[in-house]
Amino acid sequence: MQNGNHKRLVIPGPVEVRPEVLEAQTQWMIGHRSKSFEELFARLQTKLRQAFVTESRVYISGSSGTGLWEGASRNCIRDGHKALHLVGGAFSERWAEVSKLNGKQVDVIEVPWGQGHTPEMVADALKKERYDAVCVVHNETSTGVTNPIKEIAAVVRQYEDTLVMVDTVSGVLGAELRADEWGLDIALTSSQKAFALPPGLAFASVSDRVLARAKEVTNRGYYFDFIEMEASLKKNNTPSTPPISLMFALDRQLDDVLAEGLDRRWARHLHMRDMTIAWAEQRGFGVFAPEGFRSPTVTCVDNRVKQIDVEGMAKFMGGKGFSMDKGYGQIKGKTFRIAHMGDMQPTELESILAGLDEFIGA
Numbered sequence: 508m509q510n511g512n513h514k515r516l517v518i519p520g521p522v523e524v525r526p527e528v529l530e531a532q533t534q535w536m537i538g539h540r541s542k543s544f545e546e547l548f549a550r551l552q553t554k555l556r557q558a559f560v561t562e563s564r565v566y567i568s569g570s571s572g573t574g575l576w577e578g579a580s581r582n583c584i585r586d587g588h589k590a591l592h593l594v595g596g597a598f599s600e601r602w603a604e605v606s607k608l609n610g611k612q613v614d615v616i617e618v619p620w621g622q623g624h625t626p627e628m629v630a631d632a633l634k635k636e637r638y639d640a641v642c643v644v645h646n647e648t649s650t651g652v653t654n655p656i657k658e659i660a661a662v663v664r665q666y667e668d669t670l671v672m673v674d675t676v677s678g679v680l681g682a683e684l685r686a687d688e689w690g691l692d693i694a695l696t697s698s699q700k701a702f703a704l705p706p707g708l709a710f711a712s713v714s715d716r717v718l719a720r721a722k723e724v725t726n727r728g729y730y731f732d733f734i735e736m737e738a739s740l741k742k743n744n745t746p747s748t749p750p751i752s753l754m755f756a757l758d759r760q761l762d763d764v765l766a767e768g769l770d771r772r773w774a775r776h777l778h779m780r781d782m783t784i785a786w787a788e789q790r791g792f793g794v795f796a797p798e799g800f801r802s803p804t805v806t807c808v809d810n811r812v813k814q815i816d817v818e819g820m821a822k823f824m825g826g827k828g829f830s831m832d833k834g835y836g837q838i839k840g841k842t843f844r845i846a847h848m849g850d851m852q853p854t855e856l857e858s859i860l861a862g863l864d865e866f867i868g869a
């Protein structure tokens with residue numbers, strides 16, 4: 508690789524990409540209306556369905572995950588109907604904002620940053636009001652909270668007209684997710700988090716219920732119109748020119764992911780979470796997320812008692828070749844996050860934690 512001074516990314520996105528995956532992007536360009544592209548698309552479709560554990564379909568979008576937020580809200584919430592957003596951190600806040608800015612009516616269940624949502628909260632809300640969709644962030648990257656989406660989806664599934672829309676941007680492939688079995692109508696993600704690819708692609712598993720709904724929505728916009736994406740997908744294609752080089756990288760990465768196996772990959776992430784939590788607690792830090800909600804892909808270390816100099820830590824770790832996070836938004840410095848997602852291995856996490864020990868003098 509070109510950059511001799513590269514610092515390995517320990518930030519929660521973009522995450523470190525393996526050289527073989529970067530290399531896969533350098534294949535000769537092909538036309539997106541060619542036979543070779545159709546073959547590539549079909550291959551990716553098969554593998555993406557395995558990744559999301561779905562038999563329906565997975566859209567590939569030339570955008571970041573934010574684009575598919577807009578797509579999900581735009582295609583699934585009808586005029587005169589409402590969406591229920593579960594808000595408890597920077598990303599869930601922003602998705603609710605995206606729905607509103609697209610002219611949708613939004614109610615929120617808000618919990619303080621660092622807390623998660625329970626199925627009971629959702630059950631109560633659904634008893635009081637009808638919703639076209641419940642929008643939930645699987646893994647709130649700003650706070651290191653993982654929501655019980657399987658249990659939340661089970662509650663929503665009791666209402667025929669209500670879709671379950673999940674932002675799993677820092678979840679899927681790091682945290683267990685089974686789209687069909689759990690009844691998730693949309694599970695959307697970006698390439699640069701637990702997929703461990705460069706940024707620029709986004710994926711969404713989409714149920715038949717979503718397509719039925721989209722047909723009832725008059726103004727779906729253009730770029731993220733699911734009906735158009737579906738028509739193209741049936742021809743193993745995309746409506747407009749996709750980032751083909753990134754799709755080469757995806758092809759390679761999914762081979763490796765599926766060779767590792769989803770169960771083993773999920774277990775590796777849980778192991779790294781437990782290593783990080785044990786380290787934090789033994790050194791006198793807290794963990795921002797409560798027990799039962801702690802993320803397999805990113806740990807948000809609570810620095811409010813120990814109060815290490817987070818700027819100094821990041822600088823010190825930079826000298827060791829690691830790019831560290833310093834906390835997000837309103838909890839910057841009060842917390843810092845250690846991402847353990849994608850292709851990171853426990854041995855690498857050990858050297859990161861050893862570096863942190865050197866800084867704090869433990």
Ligand SMILES: *Cc1c(COP(=O)(O)O)cnc(C)c1O
Nearest residue numbers: 571572573598646648676677697
């Ligand atoms: C990073 C992130 C996003 C935004 O994704 P982009 O790819 O930057 O658009 C949304 N939700 C969560 C949970 C994230 O971690």
